[in-house]
Structure formats: structure tokens, C-alpha cells
Amino acid sequence: KLEPSVLKELNEAFEKLSTSDSKSLLKKYLTADVFKSIVNKKTSFGSTLLDCIQSGVANLDSSVGLYAPDTEAYNVFAELFNPVIEEYHLNFTKDDSQPPVNFGNTNCMADLDPKGTFIVSTRVRCGRSLAKYPLNPCMTEEHYIKLEEEVKCALGNLTGELGGDYLPLKGMSKITQKKLIDDHFLFAEGDRFLQAAKASRFWPTGRGIFLNDAKTFVVWVNEEDHMRIISLQKGGDLGQVYKRFVKGVEELGSQLTFARDERLGYLTFCPTNIGTGIRASVHIKVPKLAADESVLHAVAKKYNLQVRGTGGEHTSAQDGVYDISNKRRLGLSEYDVVREMQDGIMEIIKEEKSKS
Ligand code: ADP
Ligand code: CIR
Structure with missing residues (x-):
């Protein structure tokens, strides 16, 4: 049932990947046996294995390399998705299930850096x-x-602190767009990983950003995911950021129905974002630990954290500012995901302080 041209492309893609020195999870887990077992499958949307792997094949420097072209793909191509998910989310096995939604007590997150040093x-x-x-x-x-x-329409119903304006990307001036990106509010344009995954068709149609008046609550529309719901502010007060985040997610969730799977939790385009979908991060300066970036990465890993550059994923650090966040988003509750970041960042600050 697979078109011969697709099968041919898939065989070529597998050959390219397996003879490459790619370090991606895709390459690691798309073994000859797994390939053989799923190569002919299709979802009811008509998506094939090629749709899942084309980004990682085109971009051999991918860290993951795999996307779900539709929500069924997680199931139809489970033999490939499961081990990738297990490794990325730090031991979430095929027999594990995402716990029910639990934002916990929003008063329990702290100001991680009251003096504003780091x-x-x-x-x-x-x-x-x-x-x-x-x-x-x-x-x-x-x-x-x-x-x-x-x-x-849903965003238009937000009031109080969350109330604001929606700015479509279509028709936005390049100057405004660049300023929003430089200020860390808006997604970047031209991501080659997303382009190769066919996630950027009809760009900029349907894409845009919502900002509340204080620019502390942001929603991205139709970028990598249908929605990215974001709370952010200067400084280290995770308590305030988390409270606003939970309020925003709950208000939008009361108006819109999000895709959720019993085992995998919220479903997103990239398997790294399933489960809670949450990435809680700080922009942090830890010059002593970062004197050797491999030390910073090793310390972060110890606390299940991930290091990114100042401009987000696939960027480098500017002026010594790193983006450090929780790595896994699946297998634990919303509250525990954010706690994992809070606890880890406190330890990292301790380690920075103790270095002479
Ligand atoms: P995502 O967080 O949505 O997975 P990116 O890693 O590309 O995607 O980051 C998106 C944007 O968010 C980038 O502009 C990045 O600099 C910004 N960002 C991430 N963490 C923080 C933070 N703690 N403070 C300010 N901006 C941040
Ligand atoms: C990659 O594989 O590098 C890209 N497709 C992005 C993967 C998301 N990375 C992550 O760590 N969350």
C-alpha cells in the first residue's frame, strides 16, 4: 500500500542515515529490524515513516531527528518512537503512563535568586x-x-493580568518581528529542522503571537505546535511566573480542547515535548561553572537539566547567559517538572558559589 516512490525514498533515507555519523536518537533507534518492521506502515492521515524521519535525515546534526506528523504516528510507529521517548525523557518506558494533570500548590515555587546575582x-x-x-x-x-x-477568539476572552493583543505574523514589519525575537518573546523564523519536517508550509499564514499588556504572558500560534503558552519575566521569581502560567493554561484549557493521550499525556509535534509539554527555564550567568562548558553541561545533567544558548535551541551563549531548563517533560506531573528545574537551579547556584 506504500507508493513505490515513497518506499524508494525511505530506503535511500535509511541508507543515508545508517552510513552517517549522526549522533541523533533517530539514528540510534532506527535499527535495520525496526526499519523493516515499520517501513510499510501508514497512519489514517496517510503519514508514512518518511514523514517522521525526514527532518533527522536532512539534518544529520539533529539531536533527536524525529517528529510526529500526526497524533496517530506515536502509536503506528511506536517501535521507533518508544525507545526515543524512553531515552529523551530519562527512562519513561513503553509500560509507563503519564500521571494525571497536577499543577500542585502554585505557592510552592520560590524566587530562585532574590538578590538578582545570577x-x-x-x-x-x-x-x-x-x-x-x-x-x-x-x-x-x-x-x-x-x-x-x-x-x-479564546485569547480575546482573557482579562485582567492576562489580557492583551494578538499580532499576526502576516503583515508584521521586519523591524517589529526582529525586536520581538531579540527580546525573547517571538519564535525565530526559518528553522531548518522544522522546514524539513514540513512544519513551515504556508508561512506566515496562520502564525502569530499574543502578548499581554505587561509582556509577561505570551502565546505562540501555529509555529512548531498549534500553541505555545508562555509566562516569563525578568529576574528569578519562578513563583510569580508559575502562578501566571497555570492561570493562563487553565483559562485557555477551559475554552479549547487539547489533544491528550492516556499514556503519553499532551501530544505535540516533537516527541521531546509530550507529557506535560512544559519547559521551565532560567537565563542564568554562572561564569565559574561555564569557564569550561563541558563542566556546565555535566553539572546540568546531574540534575536532569538541559543547557541551551541565549537565543534558544541550537544557538550559543551570548555574554555568558545560558538557558537552563528541565529536560524531561513526560512521566511526572506538571508540578514535579517545574520542581525539578527549581531544585536543580538552586543546586547549580550553590555549586557556582562554592567555586573559588
Ligand atoms: P522553546 O522554549 O519554546 O522550546 P526555544 O528554545 O527556541 O524554544 O526558546 C524560545 C525563546 O524563548 C528564545 O527567544 C529564548 O531566548 C527564549 N527564552 C527561553 N528561556 C528564557 C528565559 N528564561 N528568559 C527569557 N527568554 C527565554
Ligand atoms: C533536533 O532533533 O535537534 C530538532 N528536531 C529539535 C529537537 C528538540 N530538542 C530538544 O532537546 N527538546
């Missing part, structure tokens, strides 16, 4: 898909337009 800013975001729309590679131009309209 932390420049704090951000908590989650990825969400809307259950009634397909994911990026299966979306039509009309889907993008309708989804944007629906989310815009």
Missing part, C-alpha cells in the same frame, strides 16, 4: 495541540487560518 529572567512554557486539527505536516492552509481564528 538569574536574568525566568520562563515557563508548554506546547499544546488542539484535538480537532491535524498536526503541521497534515494541515491545509485553511486549517492554519481556522485554527488561528479559534485561538485568537
Whole structure:
């Protein structure tokens, strides 16, 4: 049932990947046996294995290299997704299940740096898909337009601290766009990993950003995921950031139905974002630990944290500012995910202070 041309491309892709020196999880887990067992499968959306792996094959420097072209792909291509998920989310096995949603007591998150010595800013975001729309590679131009309209309407109902304006990317001046990116509010453009995954079709149609008046609550529409819900502010007060985040997610969740799987939790385009969808990060300066970046990475790993550059994923640090966040988002509750980041950052600050 697979078109011969797709099968040919898949065989070539597998050959390219397996003879490469790619360090991606895709290469590690797409063994000859797994390939053989899933190469002919298709989801009811018509997605093939090629749709899952094409980004990692085109970009051999991918760390993961795998995307879910539709929510069914997690199941249909489970033999590949499961081991990738297990390693990325630090031991979430195929027999494990995401616990029920639990944001916990929002008063329990702290100010991680009350004197403002280390932390420049704090951000908590989650990825969400809307259950009634397909994911990026299966979306039509009309889907993008309708989804944007629906989310815009929900955002328009936010009031008080969360109230603000939606700015579509279409028609936005390059100057405004660049400023929003430089200020860390807006997603970047032209991500080659997403482009190769067919996630950037019809760009900029349907894409945009919502900002509350204080610019502390942000929602991205139709970038990598249907929605990214974000709370951020200067300094290290994770307590304030988390409270606002939970409020925003709950208010939007009362108006929109998010795609959720019983075992895998919230479903997103990238398998690294499933479960809670949460990445809680600080922009932090730890010059002593970062004197040798491999030391910083090793310390972060000890606390289940991930280090990124100042401009986000696949960027480098500017002026010694690193983005450090929780790595896993699946297998533990929302509260525990953010606690993992809080506890780890406190330890990192302790280690920085103790270095002479
Ligand atoms: P995501 O967080 O959505 O997975 P990125 O890693 O690309 O995606 O980051 C998106 C944007 O968020 C980038 O501009 C990045 O600099 C910004 N960002 C991440 N963490 C923080 C933070 N703690 N404070 C300010 N900006 C941040
Ligand atoms: C990659 O594989 O490098 C890209 N597709 C992005 C993967 C997401 N990375 C992450 O650590 N969350």
C-alpha cells in the first residue's frame, strides 16, 4: 500500500542515515529490524515513516531527528518512537503512563535568586495541540487560518493580568518581528529542522503571537505546535511566573480542547515535548561553572537539566547567559517538572558559589 516512490525514498533515507555519523536518537533507534518492521506502515492521515524521519535525515546534526506528523504516528510507529521517548525523557518506558494533570500548590515555587546575582529572567512554557486539527505536516492552509481564528477568539476572552493583543505574523514589519525575537518573546523564523519536517508550509499564514499588556504572558500560534503558552519575566521569581502560567493554561484549557493521550499525556509535534509539554527555564550567568562548558553541561545533567544558548535551541551563549531548563517533560506531573528545574537551579547556584 506504500507508493513505490515513497518506499524508494525511505530506503535511500535509511541508507543515508545508517552510513552517517549522526549522533541523533533517530539514528540510534532506527535499527535495520525496526526499519523493516515499520517501513510499510501508514497512519489514517496517510503519514508514512518518511514523514517522521525526514527532518533527522536532512539534518544529520539533529539531536533527536524525529517528529510526529500526526497524533496517530506515536502509536503506528511506536517501535521507533518508544525507545526515543524512553531515552529523551530519562527512562519513561513503553509500560509507563503519564500521571494525571497536577499543577500542585502554585505557592510552592520560590524566587530562585532574590538578590538578582545570577538569574536574568525566568520562563515557563508548554506546547499544546488542539484535538480537532491535524498536526503541521497534515494541515491545509485553511486549517492554519481556522485554527488561528479559534485561538485568537479564546485569547480575546482573557482579562485582567492576562489580557492583551494578538499580532499576526502576516503583515508584521521586519523591524517589529526582529525586536520581538531579540527580546525573547517571538519564535525565530526559518528553522531548518522544522522546514524539513514540513512544519513551515504556508508561512506566515496562520502564525502569530499574543502578548499581554505587561509582556509577561505570551502565546505562540501555529509555529512548531498549534500553541505555545508562555509566562516569563525578568529576574528569578519562578513563583510569580508559575502562578501566571497555570492561570493562563487553565483559562485557555477551559475554552479549547487539547489533544491528550492516556499514556503519553499532551501530544505535540516533537516527541521531546509530550507529557506535560512544559519547559521551565532560567537565563542564568554562572561564569565559574561555564569557564569550561563541558563542566556546565555535566553539572546540568546531574540534575536532569538541559543547557541551551541565549537565543534558544541550537544557538550559543551570548555574554555568558545560558538557558537552563528541565529536560524531561513526560512521566511526572506538571508540578514535579517545574520542581525539578527549581531544585536543580538552586543546586547549580550553590555549586557556582562554592567555586573559588
Ligand atoms: P522553546 O522554549 O519554546 O522550546 P526555544 O528554545 O527556541 O524554544 O526558546 C524560545 C525563546 O524563548 C528564545 O527567544 C529564548 O531566548 C527564549 N527564552 C527561553 N528561556 C528564557 C528565559 N528564561 N528568559 C527569557 N527568554 C527565554
Ligand atoms: C533536533 O532533533 O535537534 C530538532 N528536531 C529539535 C529537537 C528538540 N530538542 C530538544 O532537546 N527538546
